[in-house]
């Protein structure tokens with residue numbers, strides 16, 4: 001038994017040392033000076049999984065200082081040397097995929113199959129930035145005078161702070177840390193307090209891969225205490241944040257005081273538009289993939305589903321058949337497709353959005369209630385005839401609710417799709433090539449899924465516009481956010 005804690009539900013890790021209950025600072029596993037802890041529970045049944053240190057500001061400051069001390073030697077390594085260490089980290093993550101997936105499912109709740117997928121997805125960023133690290137090219141610019149030479153180089157930003165959410169407790173860390181480390185930066189990560197164990201397991205494997213002490217640090221503790229130090233400390237030159245837009249705005253303001261570079265991956269409110277010429281089987285599959293992945297708890301989930309009048313009733317029935325086939329249950333049970341929501345606050349938000357839609361004239365086509373399993377479980381839900389002024393039109397539900405709205409006019413549905421402060425992902429299904437280009441170019445967002453509901457990959461730039469964020473993660477663009485451009489002007493030659 002890895003742990004006697006009730007939250008472990010007979011789960012046994014092949015490698016029990018991957019389950020860490022200490023913060024990782026300067027190559028050491030540490031407790032809080034006053035032994036204060038944050039309890040961590042299994043969202044499936046609220047049973048105790050363990051605890052992590054509630055570090056005070058002084059120990060967060062020490063982690064930043066350790067990252068600063070480690071920076072010169074780490075950035076002095078060649079890109080090839082850093083790439084080799086990242087590659088070993090990738091190999092170790094994949095070697096321990098099952099254990100990492102079990103830890104993730106226990107602390108976050110997602111079905112084991114999805115957790116395995118997240119581990120592979122998270123590891124793919126380490127593999128990708130091990131390769132991209134070796135392609136950080138500069139420029140030689142034809143000089144404007146015979147005695148000048150103009151060169152552009154790129155240098156690591158320095159110490160990077162990363163604050164990450166609970167919904168992807170592995171991949172949101174590697175998407176930042178691997179890019180930063182590949183660029184030659186050192187990192188202090190603050191994982192979400194409800195899902196810290198995935199981050200600590202990654203730190204354990206990074207140490208085994210040969211990541212030098214101080215290069216990667218994981219601090220756990222109060223969001224406010226840790227966040228205040230990470231955003232105020234002048235040694236931190238960049239903050240990369242993934243989480244809600246509300247918190248992103250707080251962090252943006254705090255970072256202004258020391259003019260830090262920032263990357264913000266914030267909330268979304270994805271429109272999903274199904275035109276009358278769509279392949280309905282593909283559209284149903286796309287909604288199932290986009291809407292119900294992670295039980296609807298992703299920032300790129302379809303949040304508003306617009307269905308053309310001509311196909312509305314047929315689509316609603318087909319979707320209901322697909323949703324009804326989804327098995328709700330504990331994530332560690334094979335075959336389960338929908339796990340619990342992260343906590344009771346998340347359940348309450350889903351209920352509020354449903355109640356608001358019903359008050360506006362919507363109807364429950366399927367589900368609509370807390371699941372018979374109780375706790376944080378909720379029935380996968382389809383609402384029909386949702387009004388265009390419902391709360392969920394402007395707020396991300398972050399739960400397994402598929403609200404179907406009717407439309408008949410292309411220009412009108414684009415106006416509705418764009419009528420939100422968010423702009424992360426959008427989706428639409430049509431087989432008319434002219435419409436595909438018109439709609440793709442008209443949607444105000446960073447990512448467009450066209451006849452496809454799963455858009456995330458380490459190869460492609462992930463990020464949003466408007467209040468969904470700043471910057472891009474993954475792809476060849478993702479490493480640029482961790483680099484500074486330096487212009488060398490050589491004269492008198």
Ligand SMILES: NC(=O)C1=CN([C@@H]2O[C@H](COP(=O)(O)OP(=O)(O)OC[C@H]3O[C@@H](n4cnc5c(N)ncnc54)[C@H](OP(=O)(O)O)[C@@H]3O)[C@@H](O)[C@H]2O)C=CC1
Nearest residue numbers: 164165166191192193223227243244247265266267268299
């Ligand atoms: N665009 C994107 O890629 C993504 C966006 N999101 C969005 O985030 C939300 C869900 O994730 P959730 O974790 O609840 O988001 P939160 O914004 O509440 O939390 C995200 C992280 O920020 C920390 N945090 C919260 N308040 C502060 C603060 N004042 N100072 C410093 N850190 C703070 C949290 O710590 P603690 O856990 O200790 O409170 C957590 O680690 C949704 O809106 C979702 O759309 C989520 C994932 C991806």
Ligand SMILES: O=C(O)[C@H](O)CS(=O)(=O)O
Nearest residue numbers: 167168297298299300456
């Ligand atoms: O936090 C999220 O929702 C992720 O960014 C979505 S994805 O990258 O896993 O698709």
